[in-house]
Amino acid sequence: MPPQKTIPFTLHVRLTKACNANCTYCSSFMENPDKYMNLESYQKSIEFFWSKLQEKNINVTNLTIEYVGGEILLVPPEVLKSQVLFARDFFKKQNVNLSDGAQTNLIGSKRKVIEIQNLFDGRISTSIDSFTDQRRVGDSAKKYKVIMMTRENDIMREEQSLSRVPAVFTMDKTSIKFTEDEVNKARRENRNLMIRPVFIGGSSIESITPDELADVLVSTFDKWFMRSMSILDPHMSLLEKRIQTKLNVDPMYERSYCSFQNDCAAKSMSLEPNGDLYVCQELADAGKGKIGNTLNDEWDDLAWTTMSKRGENLDSDCLSCPYLKDCQGGCMMHAIQDGNGPYGKPSYCKAWKAIFARIDKALEDIPYDRIESWLKRLKVKQIAS
Numbered sequence: 001m002p003p004q005k006t007i008p009f010t011l012h013v014r015l016t017k018a019c020n021a022n023c024t025y026c027s028s029f030m031e032n033p034d035k036y037m038n039l040e041s042y043q044k045s046i047e048f049f050w051s052k053l054q055e056k057n058i059n060v061t062n063l064t065i066e067y068v069g070g071e072i073l074l075v076p077p078e079v080l081k082s083q084v085l086f087a088r089d090f091f092k093k094q095n096v097n098l099s100d101g102a103q104t105n106l107i108g109s110k111r112k113v114i115e116i117q118n119l120f121d122g123r124i125s126t127s128i129d130s131f132t133d134q135r136r137v138g139d140s141a142k143k144y145k146v147i148m149m150t151r152e153n154d155i156m157r158e159e160q161s162l163s164r165v166p167a168v169f170t171m172d173k174t175s176i177k178f179t180e181d182e183v184n185k186a187r188r189e190n191r192n193l194m195i196r197p198v199f200i201g202g203s204s205i206e207s208i209t210p211d212e213l214a215d216v217l218v219s220t221f222d223k224w225f226m227r228s229m230s231i232l233d234p235h236m237s238l239l240e241k242r243i244q245t246k247l248n249v250d251p252m253y254e255r256s257y258c259s260f261q262n263d264c265a266a267k268s269m270s271l272e273p274n275g276d277l278y279v280c281q282e283l284a285d286a287g288k289g290k291i292g293n294t295l296n297d298e299w300d301d302l303a304w305t306t307m308s309k310r311g312e313n314l315d316s317d318c319l320s321c322p323y324l325k326d327c328q329g330g331c332m333m334h335a336i337q338d339g340n341g342p343y344g345k346p347s348y349c350k351a352w353k354a355i356f357a358r359i360d361k362a363l364e365d366i367p368y369d370r371i372e373s374w375l376k377r378l379k380v381k382q383i384a385s
């Protein structure tokens with residue numbers, strides 16, 4: 001019998017929009033800061049979400065639930081725990097392999113941070129910005145950095161780990177010039193890092209241009225490739241894709257980076273604290289393309305179907321692009337943000353072409369056995385730490 005096909009799906013769950021920090025580029029509005037989704041609403045939401053997947057014949061085998069904020073540490077720990085356990089039990093009964101994790105800013109008491117670390121068995125991630133003052137507690141960027149570092153040290157002691165918490169670095173007009181510094185720092189500190197351009201969501205922030213993104217992707221690839229013992233994304237996920245496409249070698253890492261998929265509607269959903277459903281967090285933050293509400297039994301089939309057809313309606317440039325298989329036309333939200341609609345080509349296309357071309361050149365210049373040896377050493381180091 002052939003092996004059963006794995007059908008992955010990601011659900012982002014935002015239980016609260018409350019946050020204890022004050023970051024200039026946060027794409028999430030701080031609405032109703034004292035509110036969070038209670039257990040009963042969460043149960044109803046999960047049941048509704050699952051019923052819609054069945055209705056749409058999306059036969060998920062592997063589900064990832066990522067609990068995000070606002071700040072997840074502001075949900076009372078006993079409430080969060082009951083919700084997480086409910087979802088684990090629910091999906092076990094559906095024979096779905098569930099993997100869950102949480103994103104947190106680590107701004108909380110040691111007890112709370114260690115509790116969340118233990119609840120998710122270490123599957124937590126954070127966001128960093130080491131060189132600007134954009135992440136703050138109250139008005140103080142220093143306070144933010146000190147608390148975050150102290151809690152990271154607490155986690156590393158608890159886990160007896162040498163690696164820092166995996167992190168996202170968001171590039172806007174101010175922070176982008178520190179991207180190389182951030183990548184070098186992550187490399188020194190044993191931190192897996194994802195760099196990504198800011199999405200224009202709830203706050204007034206200045207995004208980066210395609211040229212700026214292209215330059216920073218290529219320059220950081222050169223700092224990381226064949227040198228680093230930490231994972232850097234999207235570089236690692238794109239490198240693996242190109243190795244698979246060009247050299248027909250199976251990927252060594254299971255990486256995914258959101259901006260390169262055109263079947264988002266069949267692969268992801270995002271739940272808001274009030275029950276609103278979107279295809280992803282980025283669309284939720286921008287308030288674009290709401291597809292329903294779990295608490296009011298609402299479902300907008302037209303909105304969902306429209307977005308689910310992106311793959312069939314890509315821009316003609318994408319259809320003739322040599323990177324189509326691995327880029328998939330880029331990110332629908334970027335295209336919408338650019339005013340090109342759900343089927344459009346994002347202006348970041350220029351940046352994606354630049355990094356794909358750089359990776360292809362590296363694969364031509366360096367014999368694969370050397371690249372493979374670096375990837376294997378990197379993997380051993382990841383497992384050991």
Ligand code: SF4
Pocket residue numbers: 317318319321322323324327328329330345346348349350352353
């Ligand atoms: S690189 Fe550009 S043209 Fe090619 S698939 Fe991606 S978005 Fe489309």
Ligand code: SF4
Pocket residue numbers: 258259260261264268279280281282283330331332333334
């Ligand atoms: S629209 Fe973009 S950010 Fe949202 S799921 Fe699709 S690729 Fe990811």
